[in-house]
Amino acid sequence: MRDIFVTFIVFASLPLIIKHPVNGVLMWIWISVMNPHTQSWGFATTFPFAQIIAVITLFSLATSRTPKTLPASGITFALLAMVLWMNITTLFAIFPAASQVQLAKVMKIMLMSLVTMVVIRRREDVHRMIWVLVISLGYYGVKGGIFTVREGGNFRVWGPIGTFIGGNNEIALALIIAIPLMRYLQLSSDNRWVKHGLTATMLLSAMAALGTYSRGALLAIGAMIVLMWLKSQQKLLGAFVILMFAPLAMLYMPERWTERMDSIADYEADTSAMGRINAWHMAYNLAKDRFFGGGFEIAEPSVFYLYAPNPAAVHAAHSIYFQALGEHGFIGLGLYLLLGVLTWRSASWIVRSSRDDPELQWASNLAKMIQSSLIGFAVGGAFLSLLYFDVPYYLMAAVVALRALTEQRLAARKAEVAR
Known part of the structure; x- marks a missing residue:
């Protein structure tokens, strides 16, 4: 069923890609970042979705009237x-x-x-691209966060097998990249349910990152949180949230997680x-x-x-x-x-x-x-x-x-x- 679902989405998008190449870029990002076909078990796991999308996107770009020059940057x-x-x-x-x-x-x-x-030029296109990135990585953040909470942090979180983010360290870093993007979408939305949903996604993604047992991710999430706080216009509220959530999240993790994080200082051993x-x-x-x-x-x-x-x-x-x-x-x-x-x-x-x-x-x-x-x-x-x-x-x-x-x-x- 998952194979058919992913295949249907990809092939249904092809007419939209031909109509405008930006749709092809968004589909490419979804396929290459989320790798939804890896969540199935049949023919879709090896089907060349990315290649098909890339070829149709390049064809659309070549035949469309949209500008085809790289921005001078x-x-x-x-x-x-x-x-x-x-x-x-x-x-x-x-x-x-x-x-x-x-x-x-x-x-x-x-x-x-x-x-x-070349093709991402309008505000709407940028916003849609951020949504695609957040959905693609947030899926694993929610899934991994629920797993971490349910299992008491006793088992590691892993990413989709055979992808850039398949390892525990790699999926942790990907989630750390995604959390600030979730915050941007939250700031951009007027819908309170979207805001609440993104809050839950950020918290679960943070728990999933901790649940990977990645020591590098702990350093990265610290750097990311500090910069997010420095860039925030509500520093007092941000500090309160960080001081409330961070200690609770770490206390929730088991002793062997703490021991692994402590080994950062004793890297020579x-x-x-x-x-x-x-x-x-x-x-x-x-x-x-x-x-x-x-x-x-x-x-x-x-x-x-x-x-x-x-x-x-x-x-x-x-x-x-x-x-x-x-x-x-x-x-x-x-x-x-x-x-x-x-x-x-x-x-x-x-x-x-x-x-x-x-x-x-x-x-x-x-x-x-x-x-x-x-x-x-x-x-x-x-x-x-x-x-x-x-x-x-x-x-x-x-x-x-x-x-x-x-x-x-x-x-x-x-x-x-x-x-």
Whole structure:
């Protein structure tokens, strides 16, 4: 039944995608982030829904009258530069065949991220995209939160198998990214039932993140909450909610959860933590030795034998920063950091520029919440190999659209004053 349901939704959306490519981008985000087909048990689990949606979306974009140029933004130029550099580093990859396979997967993500920047231009489109992201990740937040509460936190929460967010650490970070977006939607709604529903979803998503037993997620959720509070206009109420909920949530978790979180301070006795540090040393040594890095898929014994302090401890990078460094060298890491800095600065500009305009309050709220999501990703991503996780790139696209809309509004106001 679930297979038929997902298949019906996808194929029913195709005429809407042909009519307007923005519908294709929204469907792509739903399929690629939520992966609803993984919640079924039959033919849908392996059916190429994403490929079909991507092809129809590109066809719609090519035949529609909508603008087909990328917005002139530092974010888009930095992303294009990073995409070009990934293709160059692949030419010099240590494992060419495996690197080519991974490059093809990454380029699909980057292509659709760029398409998102092209078609998401109106306020309504940005708002709909945030709703799709919240529904896609909120589903696992509600499901995982109920599971955590029901089981007393004695079992770990996991994400959908075979996806970016399949692991416990990965789903935790995805939920941390989603919580500020839920808060934006709550601020944007006048319906009290929607507001109450989003409050419940945020609380359950937070419980689900704790229920993953992810130590990196604990640090990330702390950073995200602090920034959300700093960006809030109701700091006293926000502080009260945090001080009420956070201790209760942690007290609810069992003793073995507390013991695992306490091990953060004693990382030298943790084999998992030391394995990550060993992989970080390997990435740094490799980047020093090879200007173009090692290319994709370098977590192999032969590479660790050459560059790691402990050649026997072979691990994935477990860090977006060291993943970029090891696979694409110092230039690759620099481009990735530049992309993050430009996104942050653009969001800050939106907040400053919309401060005195009630019609831009929504843009200010969303820019603040995207910053909260990205700070959570920046902290949690320091411990996960999620360099190519697509959600942050969609948020970058949202910032590009927000800046363009803010500039249009400011230009219109200036024209009105000049009359």
